[in-house]
Amino acid sequence: MSARRPAEVLDWARAFAEEELAPSAGEFDRTGQLPGSVIRQLADAGVLGAVVPPRWGGAGMDALDYGELTEVVGKACSSTRALLTVHTSLVCETLVERASDRIKDKYLPDLASGRRIGCFALSEADAGSDAASVTTSYTRQRDGFVLNGRKKWISFAGIADLFLVFATDNGVLSAFLVDRDTPGVRTAPMTGFLGNRATHIAEVVLTDVAVPEENLVGRIGAGFGFIANTALFHGRYSIAWAGVAIAQAALEEMCTYATRREQFGVQIGAHQLVQKMVADAVTNVDAARELCRQAGRARAERSVEAVMRTNIAKYFSSTIAQQVTSDAVQVLGGNGCWDQYPAERLFREAKILEIIEGTSQLQQVMIADHGYKTFARKS
Amino acid sequence: MNSEAVEQDGAAGIAADIRGFVRANMTALTTAELRDEDNIFEKGFVTSIFAMQLLVFIESTFDVTVPDDHITLRNFSSVELMTGMVAKLKAATG
Numbered sequence: 001m002s003a004r005r006p007a008e009v010l011d012w013a014r015a016f017a018e019e020e021l022a023p024s025a026g027e028f029d030r031t032g033q034l035p036g037s038v039i040r041q042l043a044d045a046g047v048l049g050a051v052v053p054p055r056w057g058g059a060g061m062d063a064l065d066y067g068e069l070t071e072v073v074g075k076a077c078s079s080t081r082a083l084l085t086v087h088t089s090l091v092c093e094t095l096v097e098r099a100s101d102r103i104k105d106k107y108l109p110d111l112a113s114g115r116r117i118g119c120f121a122l123s124e125a126d127a128g129s130d131a132a133s134v135t136t137s138y139t140r141q142r143d144g145f146v147l148n149g150r151k152k153w154i155s156f157a158g159i160a161d162l163f164l165v166f167a168t169d170n171g172v173l174s175a176f177l178v179d180r181d182t183p184g185v186r187t188a189p190m191t192g193f194l195g196n197r198a199t200h201i202a203e204v205v206l207t208d209v210a211v212p213e214e215n216l217v218g219r220i221g222a223g224f225g226f227i228a229n230t231a232l233f234h235g236r237y238s239i240a241w242a243g244v245a246i247a248q249a250a251l252e253e254m255c256t257y258a259t260r261r262e263q264f265g266v267q268i269g270a271h272q273l274v275q276k277m278v279a280d281a282v283t284n285v286d287a288a289r290e291l292c293r294q295a296g297r298a299r300a301e302r303s304v305e306a307v308m309r310t311n312i313a314k315y316f317s318s319t320i321a322q323q324v325t326s327d328a329v330q331v332l333g334g335n336g337c338w339d340q341y342p343a344e345r346l347f348r349e350a351k352i353l354e355i356i357e358g359t360s361q362l363q364q365v366m367i368a369d370h371g372y373k374t375f376a377r378k379s
Numbered sequence: 380m381n382s383e384a385v386e387q388d389g390a391a392g393i394a395a396d397i398r399g400f401v402r403a404n405m406t407a408l409t410t411a412e413l414r415d416e417d418n419i420f421e422k423g424f425v426t427s428i429f430a431m432q433l434l435v436f437i438e439s440t441f442d443v444t445v446p447d448d449h450i451t452l453r454n455f456s457s458v459e460l461m462t463g464m465v466a467k468l469k470a471a472t473g
């Protein structure tokens with residue numbers, strides 16, 4: 001296996017996104033399928049293992065380049081970008097940081113090369129924002145654990161080979177890597193989504209699934225505090241860039257249309273009310289990208305600020321993605337509401353970002369607390 | 380100063396640094412006072428995401444690597460337990 005250099009991966013992704021992904025994103029969305037050939041090409045080019053250190057066959061990409069990679073892919077196709085969020089950010093980055101060398105040696109080379117696809121199984125029907133309240137259970141067995149429960153909304157569970165599963169033993173949360181072909185593992189596809197339609201979302205049903213001791217990720221009880229939070233920290237960074245990506249795509253649609261379409265004898269871009277939407281979009285996209293870069297720099301420095309910088313970037317960029325895509329639909333008028341133009345798809349995809357990896361409301365709660373701590377006068 | 384005193388002084392310094400970091404990051408609207416033996420998660424002083432930040436803070440401030448088998452919520456749940464862990468890790472690395 002020859003690990004690729006970060007610059008090579010980025011260059012390849014730029015061309016692939018523009019030539020292959022962007023023209024097909026509408027079709028992936030309509031058919032609800034991300035073709036295996038696309039996943040294979042991303043894997044072979046080193047995109048899926050971008051952030052994994054070369055020791056395990058990855059490109060060892062840093063946070064800022066990975067952000068750019070996420071934007072490049074996400075601008076072309078949200079469902080493809082979601083594969084990076086789930087497989088690369090939530091699973092690979094978490095294992096790199098938190099798993100034992102034994103797990104890393106066993107799984108990371110296959111995950112980095114994309115020979116196996118990973119997914120992240122935390123949410124359940126009754127455990128969403130309050131993710132620590134999961135009821136999927138584990139019990140100790142002589143040489144491992146037995147898992148029982150039902151996970152919901154799991155992106156790429158329909159095609160994944162490995163599941164990072166969070167389970168509880170009377171309130172003690174732990175994380176496990178579960179192979180798809182373990183007896184007792186079943187997935188049930190979920191359809192009918194607003195966005196992320198080609199992400200093979202499924203329920204994961206675990207019935208007396210035996211997991212070997214060595215597949216425990218971190219220690220017993222490390223599940224939420226360290227493993228899930230590490231994963232969500234990486235997932236949020238990915239979603240922050242996903243917001244920039246979608247907003248940038250919408251901005252380009254809006255500007256292109258406003259300079260071509262004429263009404264009342266002039267280009268619609270000449271109308272001041274249209275200019276307001278364009279100006280807001282330009283400004284917000286720039287601001288969101290800078291917040292993402294700021295978070296990226298904090299991550300690269302392993303600063304304790306990185307968590308809050310990431311929350312702020314995720315909150316802002318998902319919020320503006322929603323506004324910019326809504327304005328893009330507005331600028332395109334009837335065509336904005338029609339699936340022969342990308343605006344309506346971007347609008348649907350943007351809304352998802354305000355819900356996944358911690359809803360906007362949860363980000364607001366954390367950011368407000370940060371505000372009180374930082375800005376309330378002490379005297 | 381004898382070596383025990385130096386060690387105690389070291390532990391007091393570690394505790395002060397950790398206490399300061401926890402205080403600075405406690406939920407802003409709490410009025411409770413932080414005691415070294417308090418379980419900061421159970422008392423609601425911080426949320427669980429802070430565990431990750433504590434790990435980064437401890438490794439970068441005290442120049443130690445917290446081994447895998449020490450990374451449990453319990454070891455990070457009070458100033459007292461974190462101080463003990465850091466002192467032990469520092470002693471082990473000389």
Ligand SMILES: Cc1cc2nc3c(=O)[nH]c(=O)nc-3n(C[C@H](O)[C@H](O)[C@H](O)COP(=O)(O)OP(=O)(O)OC[C@H]3O[C@@H](n4cnc5c(N)ncnc54)[C@H](O)[C@@H]3O)c2cc1C
Nearest residue numbers: 120121122123128129153154155196355356357359361362
């Ligand atoms: C497309 C898609 C893909 C997904 N992929 C995955 C995946 O791969 N893996 C996985 O584990 N999960 C996945 N999820 C699940 C996702 O993480 C949850 O939907 C999300 O955490 C929100 O949980 P919920 O849907 O139960 O909403 P709820 O938690 O029920 O929230 C509903 C509303 O109440 C608000 N609310 C809740 N608590 C508070 C509070 N304390 N303060 C203020 N407001 C609050 C929320 O902000 C929201 O507006 C996916 C979801 C979607 C839609």
